[in-house]
Amino acid sequence: MEKPAQFRVETNSSGIDKPKHKVELGRLVDYLCITKPERVWQSLERLMSTLVKYRIVDPKTSKRAIKPLIEQVAMTTNRLTAKTVIDYSIPGVIRDTILQSRSWAWLDINAFPRFTTKYTGRLYPKLALMAGYDYRVRKPWEPTIEELAQFIGYAEPGEDIHVGSFMRAIDKVLADLEEHVYRFQVTCVKPRRGSGRGGPREGTFFFQTTTASKSLYEHQPAVLGPTQINRIEFRQHSPLASREHPETRWFAQAQMMTGIDADELSDRWRLNVADARLHPEKRLGAMAGALLTSVLDDEGLRQAFRMWINMCVIVGDDSSELPVVTDGTPRIVRGNIAGTWIEEEVWYSEDDEDDEREDLRTAGDFADLAYGDAEY
Numbered sequence: 018m019e020k021p022a023q024f025r026v027e028t029n030s031s032g033i034d035k036p037k038h039k040v041e042l043g044r045l046v047d048y049l050c051i052t053k054p055e056r057v058w059q060s061l062e063r064l065m066s067t068l069v070k071y072r073i074v075d076p077k078t079s080k081r082a083i084k085p086l087i088e089q090v091a092m093t094t095n096r097l098t099a100k101t102v103i104d105y106s107i108p109g110v111i112r113d114t115i116l117q118s119r120s121w122a123w124l125d126i127n128a129f130p131r132f133t134t135k136y137t138g139r140l141y142p143k144l145a146l147m148a149g150y151d152y153r154v155r156k157p158w159e160p161t162i163e164e165l166a167q168f169i170g171y172a173e174p175g176e177d178i179h180v181g182s183f184m185r186a187i188d189k190v191l192a193d194l195e196e197h198v199y200r201f202q203v204t205c206v207k208p209r210r211g212s213g214r215g216g217p218r219e220g221t222f223f224f225q226t227t228t229a230s231k232s233l234y235e236h237q238p239a240v241l242g243p244t245q246i247n248r249i250e251f252r253q254h255s256p257l258a259s260r261e262h263p264e265t266r267w268f269a270q271a272q273m274m275t276g277i278d279a280d281e282l283s284d285r286w287r288l289n290v291a292d293a294r295l296h297p298e299k300r301l302g303a304m305a306g307a308l309l310t311s312v313l314d315d316e317g318l319r320q321a322f323r324m325w326i327n328m329c330v331i332v333g334d335d336s337s338e339l340p341v342v343t344d345g346t347p348r349i350v351r352g353n354i355a356g357t358w359i360e361e362e363v364w365y366s367e368d369d370e371d372d373e374r375e376d377l378r379t380a381g382d383f384a385d386l387a388y389g390d391a392e393y
Contacts, residue, residue: 033115037089037106043099047240049266054097061090061103073114084108122146123229127320128197136186137193139169144194148201148229158224162208165222199327201229231274233323238269241279248280256291261313263322271326282330286322289329302329 045057064086073080085108093102107115122145129138147155166172166183169190184207194203206223241249249265263286268279275282290313292299293306301309304324313321 033107033112036109037104039102039104041099042092042097042101042103045103046099048238051265052243052246054099054101058092058097061087061105065090071110073110075117080110082108082110084110120146122149123200123235125198125200125232131197132193134186134189134193136169136171137190140190141194141198143168144203144224144226145201145229147224148226152228155226155228159221160224161221200232202227233270233274233326234267234319236270236273238266239272239279241265241269241272245278245280249283255287257287260318261290263318267319267322271322271330274326275330277330285330286325289325301325303332304328 042054042057046052046054049057049060051057065088067086068083069086071080071082071084073082087105088108089104089106091104093104122142124142124145128141132138132141143158147158160168162178162180162183163172165187166178167174171183171186172178187205187207191203191205204223204225208220208222246265249268252259252262255262263283265279268282271277271282272279289301289306290309293301293309297305297307297310299306309321309325309329312324
């Protein structure tokens with residue numbers, strides 16, 4: 018999937034009100050962490066052919082439009098170099114809407130299909146907007162039961178509300194937010210119950226959020242050197258399937274987020290995924306290997322990689338432990354510019370027969386392995 022984020026950055030910096038914008042090809046190459054400029058043009062072609070359905074609603078009107086992500090893309094030269102200038106424009110209906118908007122909220126669209134109730138999706142944007150404010154001006158939101166019920170579409174104005182059922186619905190919303198929203202946390206204090214058994218609730222709700230933090234894919238990618246890129250993209254000895262290798266750009270964003278070199282993260286990812294396949298019960302940071310492979314298989318590489326960064330790399334990774342690897346797992350080949358993480362199996366001299374038998378007895382079909390110095 019192509020990412021038009023850099024076009025948004027360039028557009029904002031040059032002025033969203035302008036009908037046309039320019040960006041140097043070299044900036045896009047650095048942003049995407051690729052070495053071949055031709056791939057940028059291929060991405061531009063896909064962006065121009067990707068149609069998006071928009072529905073823009075304001076108090077007076079409702080607009081519907083089908084537009085490409087960017088329009089009128091052209092280059093000033095036929096030869097692709099870092100100084101090649103690319104002209105493009107943002108669809109007019111989108112530009113006008115952005116200019117008219119007075120507030121913004123970053124939403125994780127991947128969270129919506131995980132919500133268990135429709136009311137979560139209606140409350141989440143409001144809380145995301147609050148989380149985007151500076152903490153010095155962020156005020157709590159204190160709706161009454163009736164105001165909150167109307168806000169999330171639980172009841173129409175003047176409609177009687179069964180408070181017990183409504184509170185149970187809010188409990189589900191709060192559980193959804195806690196489980197599926199990662200950029201900020203929500204504090205909710207419910208109205209107090211009045212005196213007496215079954216008495217009416219008094220007061221208002223109290224909602225407050227923490228400051229929203231950048232998710233992995235919102236970070237500006239670090240600029241990687243050619244050696245790093247080659248090491249990440251060298252997959253000849255990788256035990257992972259092609260679909261299990263994250264994009265180079267994601268590793269560059271992870272480097273910016275964690276401070277760990279992108280090529281080191283690439284090796285750790287391969288190690289952890291291969292280890293999780295062999296030993297699903299093993300702990301990897303704050304999760305089990307079975308969870309990593311389940312998300313990878315069911316929800317895709319992008320979600321699995323983000324979860325791995327948050328729950329393994331940032332929380333703490335088990336990659337320092339000696340991995341258990343089958344005889345078929347590829348080893349590093351000396352002299353390659355990249356490779357996997359294990360140089361060689363442990364070996365025994367002729368006098369170590371007793372040790373070898375002990376290892377085989379305790380390890381079953383596997384021998385002990387140790388890290389070696391890899392030459393790159």
